[in-house]
Amino acid sequence: xxxxxAAYQDLVVSAEEAAKHVNNGDRVGISGFTGAGxxxxxxxxxxxxxxxxxxxxxxxxxxxxxGASTAPDCDGVLAEAEAIRFRTPYNSDPKxxxxxxxGTTLYQDIHLSHSGQQVEEGFYGEFxxxxxxxxxxxxxxxxxxxxxxxxxxxxxxAADKIIIEVNSWQSEDLQGMHDIYRIEKLPNRQxxxxxxxxxxxxxEYIEIPQEKVVAVVETNAPDRNAPFKEPDEVSEKIAAxxxxxxxxxxxxxxxDYDKFIMQSGVGNVPxxxxxxxLDSKFENIQAYTEVIQDGMLDLIDAGKMTMASATSxxxxxxxxxxxxxxxxxxxxxxxxxxxxxxxxxxxxRRVGLISSNGMIEGDIYGNINSTNVGGSRIMNxxxxxxxxxxxxxxxxxxxxxxxxxxxxSAIVPFVSHTDHTEHDTMVIITEYGxxxxxxxxxKERVEKxxxxxxxxxxxxxxxxxxxxxENKFIHTxxxxxxxxxxxxxxxxxxxxxx
Amino acid sequence: xxxxxAAYQDLVVSAEEAAKHVNNGDRVGISGFTGAGxxxxxxxxxxxxxxxxxxxxxxxxxxxxxGASTAPDCDGVLAEAEAIRFRTPYNSDPKxxxxxxxGTTLYQDIHLSHSGQQVEEGFYGEFxxxxxxxxxxxxxxxxxxxxxxxxxxxxxxAADKIIIEVNSWQSEDLQGMHDIYRIEKLPNRQxxxxxxxxxxxxxEYIEIPQEKVVAVVETNAPDRNAPFKEPDEVSEKIAAxxxxxxxxxxxxxxxDYDKFIMQSGVGNVPxxxxxxxLDSKFENIQAYTEVIQDGMLDLIDAGKMTMASATSxxxxxxxxxxxxxxxxxxxxxxxxxxxxxxxxxxxxRRVGLISSNGMIEGDIYGNINSTNVGGSRIMNxxxxxxxxxxxxxxxxxxxxxxxxxxxxSAIVPFVSHTDHTEHDTMVIITEYGxxxxxxxxxKERVEKxxxxxxxxxxxxxxxxxxxxxENKFIHTxxxxxxxxxxxxxxxxxxxxxx
Numbered sequence: 001x002x003x004x005x006a007a008y009q010d011l012v013v014s015a016e017e018a019a020k021h022v023n024n025g026d027r028v029g030i031s032g033f034t035g036a037g038x039x040x041x042x043x044x045x046x047x048x049x050x051x052x053x054x055x056x057x058x059x060x061x062x063x064x065x066x067g068a069s070t071a072p073d074c075d076g077v078l079a080e081a082e083a084i085r086f087r088t089p090y091n092s093d094p095k096x097x098x099x100x101x102x103g104t105t106l107y108q109d110i111h112l113s114h115s116g117q118q119v120e121e122g123f124y125g126e127f128x129x130x131x132x133x134x135x136x137x138x139x140x141x142x143x144x145x146x147x148x149x150x151x152x153x154x155x156x157x158a159a160d161k162i163i164i165e166v167n168s169w170q171s172e173d174l175q176g177m178h179d180i181y182r183i184e185k186l187p188n189r190q191x192x193x194x195x196x197x198x199x200x201x202x203x204e205y206i207e208i209p210q211e212k213v214v215a216v217v218e219t220n221a222p223d224r225n226a227p228f229k230e231p232d233e234v235s236e237k238i239a240a241x242x243x244x245x246x247x248x249x250x251x252x253x254x255x256d257y258d259k260f261i262m263q264s265g266v267g268n269v270p271x272x273x274x275x276x277x278l279d280s281k282f283e284n285i286q287a288y289t290e291v292i293q294d295g296m297l298d299l300i301d302a303g304k305m306t307m308a309s310a311t312s313x314x315x316x317x318x319x320x321x322x323x324x325x326x327x328x329x330x331x332x333x334x335x336x337x338x339x340x341x342x343x344x345x346x347x348x349r350r351v352g353l354i355s356s357n358g359m360i361e362g363d364i365y366g367n368i369n370s371t372n373v374g375g376s377r378i379m380n381x382x383x384x385x386x387x388x389x390x391x392x393x394x395x396x397x398x399x400x401x402x403x404x405x406x407x408x409s410a411i412v413p414f415v416s417h418t419d420h421t422e423h424d425t426m427v428i429i430t431e432y433g434x435x436x437x438x439x440x441x442x443k444e445r446v447e448k449x450x451x452x453x454x455x456x457x458x459x460x461x462x463x464x465x466x467x468x469x470e471n472k473f474i475h476t477x478x479x480x481x482x483x484x485x486x487x488x489x490x491x492x493x494x495x496x497x498x
Numbered sequence: 499x500x501x502x503x504a505a506y507q508d509l510v511v512s513a514e515e516a517a518k519h520v521n522n523g524d525r526v527g528i529s530g531f532t533g534a535g536x537x538x539x540x541x542x543x544x545x546x547x548x549x550x551x552x553x554x555x556x557x558x559x560x561x562x563x564x565g566a567s568t569a570p571d572c573d574g575v576l577a578e579a580e581a582i583r584f585r586t587p588y589n590s591d592p593k594x595x596x597x598x599x600x601g602t603t604l605y606q607d608i609h610l611s612h613s614g615q616q617v618e619e620g621f622y623g624e625f626x627x628x629x630x631x632x633x634x635x636x637x638x639x640x641x642x643x644x645x646x647x648x649x650x651x652x653x654x655x656a657a658d659k660i661i662i663e664v665n666s667w668q669s670e671d672l673q674g675m676h677d678i679y680r681i682e683k684l685p686n687r688q689x690x691x692x693x694x695x696x697x698x699x700x701x702e703y704i705e706i707p708q709e710k711v712v713a714v715v716e717t718n719a720p721d722r723n724a725p726f727k728e729p730d731e732v733s734e735k736i737a738a739x740x741x742x743x744x745x746x747x748x749x750x751x752x753x754d755y756d757k758f759i760m761q762s763g764v765g766n767v768p769x770x771x772x773x774x775x776l777d778s779k780f781e782n783i784q785a786y787t788e789v790i791q792d793g794m795l796d797l798i799d800a801g802k803m804t805m806a807s808a809t810s811x812x813x814x815x816x817x818x819x820x821x822x823x824x825x826x827x828x829x830x831x832x833x834x835x836x837x838x839x840x841x842x843x844x845x846x847r848r849v850g851l852i853s854s855n856g857m858i859e860g861d862i863y864g865n866i867n868s869t870n871v872g873g874s875r876i877m878n879x880x881x882x883x884x885x886x887x888x889x890x891x892x893x894x895x896x897x898x899x900x901x902x903x904x905x906x907s908a909i910v911p912f913v914s915h916t917d918h919t920e921h922d923t924m925v926i927i928t929e930y931g932x933x934x935x936x937x938x939x940x941k942e943r944v945e946k947x948x949x950x951x952x953x954x955x956x957x958x959x960x961x962x963x964x965x966x967x968e969n970k971f972i973h974t975x976x977x978x979x980x981x982x983x984x985x986x987x988x989x990x991x992x993x994x995x996x
Contacts, residue, residue, distance in 0.1 A: 086939065088937075100973045101971040101972065101973050102971075102972070103941070103967075103972040103973075106939035106941065106942065107939050107973060108937065108938065108939050109921065110921055111921055111922075114921075118936070118937070121752060121891065122750065122751065122752055123936045123937045124937045125937075186850035186891060187757055187849075187850055189693065189847075189848045189849070189850065190693060190848075191689030191690070191691065191693070191844075191848070192689070193689065195687065195688060195689070252620065253620065254619060254620055259685055344847075345843040345844065345847055345888075345889060346689075346843065346844035346847060346848070349687075349842075349843055349844060350687045350688075350689070350844070351685075351687070352684035352685055352687065367916060372973065372974050373971075374971065374976075374978065375912075375974060375976040375978055375981070376966075376969050376971045376972060376973060376974050376975055376976045377970075377971035377973060378971075378973035378974065382919075382921055386919070386921060390843075390888060391843060393619065393684060414873075416976070416978060417974065418865060418916035418919055419919055419921070420919075421880075421884070421916055421917055421918075421919070423607065423608055423609055423612075423880055423884060423917070424609075438616070438621045439606065439616070439621045439622045439623075440606065441584065441604035441605050441606050443601070443604065444604065468874075469601075471874050472875075473599040473600075473871075473872065473874045473875035473876075474599065474600070474601040474874060475598045475599050475601075475605060475870065475874060475875060475876035476870050476873065476874050476876065476915065477874055478872075478873040478874045478914070480872065480873055480914060480982040480985055480986050480989070481982070481986060483873070483982065484978040484979070484981065484982075487978055488978050488979060491978070
């Protein structure tokens with residue numbers, strides 16, 4: 001038995017054995033966030049159980065609650081086995097996404113700072129099982145979580161039974177990187193005493209109610225860890241525009257070179273931004289964000305980033321190895337928090353960060369669709385983008401101006417789904433420039449937004465705006481009859497230009 | 499001279515004289531929130547100045563920043579004189595609204611908790627004049643604000659020149675009711691030390707930089723104070739449904755009879771809710787909200803409400819008189835705070851309130867339009883509804899199911915403007931019942947939302963949903979070609995039913 005298991009030794013069983021605790025109809029809360037820290041063995045064992053039940057004509061589906069997305073060996077195998085009835089709060093698994101969109105599986109896409117609270121408050125009813133990945137189990141029965149904290153606290157609290165997976169692939173030196181602060185429940189909540197990304201206010205372990213632990217499973221398997229892609233030319237242009245925007249804020253006296261606190265979504269553009277920051281005048285960069293990405297480790301290595309606070313990793317395999325090798329070093333510069341804390345409106349607004357998230361489409365007034373293509377087809381989910389956008393000092397959305405070789409424009413007349421409203425969007429950045437919408441009435445924003453659209457689409461957007469201004473009421477000019485023409489063209493003809 | 503003016507006596511002038519400090523092109527920050535506490539004399543004097551300039555063919559327009567809405571003798575006279583170029587963050591004046599909608603005046607509709615911060619951070623540029631109503635000027639030159647605190651702190655800080663209106667209509671006993679807490683500026687923000695609606699954490703006065711004061715004007719004029727309307731039958735049914743919902747939360751163990759903290763928009767329905775609460779089992783009711791309404795004074799008088807925290811009054815003339823007579827009594831149960839504090843996401847989320855706001859329309863998935871009729875015609879603005887909805891323990895929207903004798907349905911297939919997203923709306927209540935959307939995937943919400951629509955519209959909404967489900971992708975089923983048929987019908991035929 002692994003020497004990482006200092007308690008519950010008599011509960012160590014195989015994944016198959018542990019899966020006996022998971023039954024049809026159960027609400028199951030699992031660890032994991034953006035492909036890190038999810039259980040590696042139980043999902044497959046539950047999937048096998050579901051398949052066996054289905055083969056016998058029996059029902060077997062569970063409701064799965066996580067921190068955010070997981071991986072093929074978690075959501076993927078469960079989806080393949082048709083074992084999920086309902087999923088929340090976030091997903092990026094392609095197979096499961098297909099089931100949301102064909103109507104076989106239910107998905108509630110919810111702000112990541114809200115999901116744990118709503119579980120605590122009993123909005124979903126009883127929870128049956130929590131399955132939590134750990135780096136180790138301490139002698140007192142408490143655990144050191146692994147590469148994501150997510151909603152572990154809430155699921156452990158809510159569940160009747162707890163299954164712990166101890167993953168020896170995860171570095172033991174992650175111990176000390178976590179800061180587990182428990183937000184008190186209503187009506188006794190107190191201020192969260194974090195004023196800077198680097199403040200540590202909790203414990204390094206998660207307290208476990210010992211009587212609930214029913215099984216411990218040993219694993220040795222890597223996190224999902226999507227391969228790193230070199231930024232392409234478009235991403236580099238967007239990144240350059242983003243950094244130019246920051247420079248403008250410094251010039252305007254609204255930002256100092258050593259006071260930039262970033263939040264960043266995951267992907268190519270953010271990695272390009274971080275590469276750009278390496279060569280910038282910014283120093284003492286801090287992050288108060290959801291996930292630690294490759295580019296942040298580079299910034300830390302270069303001495304450019306002093307502190308990054310998040311709830312999980314989203315690293316390439318190469319950088320995951322680097323983290324596992326040097327976790328004790330990175331623990332001086334990285335804090336992993338529960339996602340209620342990493343994404344909490346209170347702390348986000350207090351620290352004053354500049355948020356930066358991707359989008360599916362944004363409209364000429366600054367409304368943003370982050371989730372549903374054509375209004376109906378879910379991609380991943382809103383994730384933490386709302387938590388950060390809504391409470392940021394400056395909120396930005398970054399996106400290539402087109403997708404699918406120009407068949408899709410990121411700038412449209414009317415978004416087909418709204419995840420962020422015109423009241424919340426301050427800046428939209430594409431490879432064509434920066435549309436700074438701060439302090440502007442809707443009509444004043446249009447020219448700026450169109451200026452960052454792809455040149456192919458600018459005349460179409462201008463035509464729409466001209467037509468919209470024929471409306472009797474022109475506070476927010478729209479022509480509802482043609483507002484969705486871009487999206488309808490794409491659905492019918494495969495190209496927004498029709 | 500009024501004995502309320504203990505400093506700056508040599509600066510006391512007429513409104514006309516004081517208006518000389520306000521010039522064409524100025525950014526002017528004024529006190530006032532929902533018709534309370536706005537300057538009573540300067541707006542007319544500025545309007546006269548504008549009219550005189552216009553008569554001579556000269557330009558005269560200013561940018562007006564307030565707390566929220568004001569009154570005919572403020573926004574109204576300025577609009578009449580065509581003296582406003584740009585207005586933010588909220589308005590309910592009909593004349594000014596007309597100018598937003600005909601395109602002659604610019605309006606930025608923004609969350610009320612965000613506006614002060616964005617002024618502080620310099621997003622709008624320089625501020626020239628602050629015009630602030632006070633109950634009195636203290637010997638040290640500081641002031642006791644009147645019936646609204648709003649964004650006074652931010653405008654006083656930002657402006658080059660300060661004009662104080664001392665209004666002897668306002669009760670001197672308002673002194674002691676305010677709690678002026680100054681949120682520190684970035685990057686030095688600390689937790690706001692409020693954990694309960696009744697916590698006092700600031701001063702009773704607003705500090706005034708004496709060197710900026712250029713004029714003091716004496717006034718004696720009432721706040722706007724819209725007359726109270728007896729709740730109609732529909733409002734009473736909605737209120738009964740709301741209270742039944744609360745009872746259900748108690749039964750489910752998610753609320754106690756003595757732990758209800760309310761936030762409430764202004765209007766008939768909220769007043770009916772408060773009347774209903776008078777006869778309910780709820781005790782020790784508290785409010786953490788924007789405005790103090792008639793119904794709250796009744797609840798306080800009855801011993802049902804122990805504490806109400808807000809940033810302003812919105813009282814009927816009768817209740818305004820009552821407040822002026824007994825301000826010292828009500829000061830034990832009412833706190834008026836700066837609107838950054840009354841509407842702050844940090845405090846709202848911490849105290850755990852149940853929000854309740856009106857809407858123009860909501861769609862079958864729970865997206866809410868609070869602002870733009872038909873997507874283009876601004877009514878008032880989003881106000882604080884987003885601040886509260888987004889951070890509430892439970893968010894509710896309350897509305898009659900129809901308007902204009904049935905020509906308008908409050909429930910539509912697709913909202914023509916989104917102020918609150920499907921991720922944020924938990925409960926929709928009409929006279930037909932309660933649609934509790936918590937924990938549900940989009941598709942699961944539809945039946946519940948349609949069940950609270952007016953019976954005339956239910957078949958039309960069901961037809962839409964059936965058509966929408968023919969989409970290839972049905973996470974959030976939509977048929978974009980007919981999504982706005984309700985709104986287009988209304989624009990063309992005067993009835994959403996076509």
